[in-house]
Amino acid sequence: MPLNLTQLRADTGGAGKVTHFNNAGSSLMPRQVTDAVVGHLRREEEIGGYEAAAEAAPNLDRVRVSLAQLIGANPGDIALTESGSNAWAAAVSALSLTAPRVLLARTEYAGNVLALRRLARHRNLQLVVLEDDDGGKPSVDHLQQELATGDVGLVALTHVPMTGGPVNPAAEFGSLCRDAGVPLALDACQSVGQMPLNVAELGCDILVGTGRKFLRGPRGTAFAYVNPDLHGAEARMLESREASMAGRLGLGRAVDYALELGVEAIRDRILKLAGIMHARLAELPGVELHTEPQHGIMTFSVRHKTPAEVKEHLARERVNVSMVQHAPSTPDAVLYATLEDEPTAVRASVHCFNTEAEIDRLVEVLTQLQRTNR
Ligand SMILES: Cc1ncc(COP(=O)(O)O)c(C=O)c1O
Numbered sequence: 001m002p003l004n005l006t007q008l009r010a011d012t013g014g015a016g017k018v019t020h021f022n023n024a025g026s027s028l029m030p031r032q033v034t035d036a037v038v039g040h041l042r043r044e045e046e047i048g049g050y051e052a053a054a055e056a057a058p059n060l061d062r063v064r065v066s067l068a069q070l071i072g073a074n075p076g077d078i079a080l081t082e083s084g085s086n087a088w089a090a091a092v093s094a095l096s097l098t099a100p101r102v103l104l105a106r107t108e109y110a111g112n113v114l115a116l117r118r119l120a121r122h123r124n125l126q127l128v129v130l131e132d133d134d135g136g137k138p139s140v141d142h143l144q145q146e147l148a149t150g151d152v153g154l155v156a157l158t159h160v161p162m163t164g165g166p167v168n169p170a171a172e173f174g175s176l177c178r179d180a181g182v183p184l185a186l187d188a189c190q191s192v193g194q195m196p197l198n199v200a201e202l203g204c205d206i207l208v209g210t211g212r213k214f215l216r217g218p219r220g221t222a223f224a225y226v227n228p229d230l231h232g233a234e235a236r237m238l239e240s241r242e243a244s245m246a247g248r249l250g251l252g253r254a255v256d257y258a259l260e261l262g263v264e265a266i267r268d269r270i271l272k273l274a275g276i277m278h279a280r281l282a283e284l285p286g287v288e289l290h291t292e293p294q295h296g297i298m299t300f301s302v303r304h305k306t307p308a309e310v311k312e313h314l315a316r317e318r319v320n321v322s323m324v325q326h327a328p329s330t331p332d333a334v335l336y337a338t339l340e341d342e343p344t345a346v347r348a349s350v351h352c353f354n355t356e357a358e359i360d361r362l363v364e365v366l367t368q369l370q371r372t373n374r
Helices: 007-010 031-047 049-055 057-071 083-095 110-123 142-150 170-180 245-261 263-282 307-316 330-337 357-371
Strands: 080-081 101-104 126-129 152-158 184-187 206-210 222-226 287-288 297-302 322-324 347-348
Touching: 007 330, 031 049, 031 245, 031 357, 049 057, 049 245, 057 222, 057 245, 080 083, 083 110, 083 184, 083 206, 083 297, 101 110, 101 142, 110 126, 110 330, 126 330, 126 357, 142 152, 142 170, 152 170, 245 263, 263 287, 263 297, 263 330, 263 357, 307 322, 307 347, 307 357
Parallel strands: 101 126, 101 152, 152 184, 184 206
Antiparallel strands: 080 222, 206 222, 287 297, 297 347, 322 347
16 A cells, blocks of 8 residues: 555654655654653653653563564564664674684675674684675675685675665575575664565574664664574673663654554655656766665765765755765775765665655755856
């Protein structure tokens, strides 16, 4: 069933106040999510933090149930955390790897690469960057060759890169890793909430996601799935005893909201809007698109303007976008990338509550900016 746009916009307090194309950074929460967060904070104010948590215990338990439904897992294999990358690093570091080579793709999230570099130093591991295939995705053939050596202890893959670009072949990776008995750690921070995910179909042993991006949950919320058959890592050990219960309840409400809308319907609308945005930006002289519309994240450059200048100009018109560095192209650059590298592109990311009129607005403001070049 197509989504009811009027309802979606009514649920989204920020819709109409800003043109929000920074959903890959942090999306606009629906009011149901804000209500869950604020409602719990009020109870903490009124009766005390521990008492409010005890009162909300059944709802807090349901957060794991909702997440489990979202990704086809058991609630007991889900950890509630505050950061996707911290959970990823903790889960991966706890693994007892049976071989020294760790495979990763060119588009692995830079924070995960940093964690792998630390791990490699301490445990004498060798990090190997997989080649891309002709379509710019990590090569499944190269993965197969590496796995056949018997020297691979772990494979890391970021499902949808924060820099845009193709959706990486997670299920193909999962199937080969399962056959080889090698754990696959999947970073789904940019895919969860914008496309259906199922850990059994993806064949991953670790999956992490953040709350604030396409799930539209509060900041400082994240989750991790850990396959209970893995040696070393275990879901609950990733949880910190102290955390924002309001945030966790907000995350649960965000997941329920996505499930109520239907993740397929969300995906379809995001893809439709991404296609429209891509076509409109492609018509703009001086705009160079770097990605195809395969999900909600699009990156582009504007001739004679830095990404920061474009972002600032759009922000003055209350159009929110962000900036990214392109994924590095050589293995060395992948291994030594940092999260602080100079941005090379503007990132505009759509969600289901965005409209075609908002895309028109983006195009209009970019056109104004280009006039200042003449
Ligand atoms: C692909 C990817 N992984 C991980 C993260 C980090 O998640 P968190 O900020 O929850 O640690 C991000 C954030 O931008 C991301 O895009």
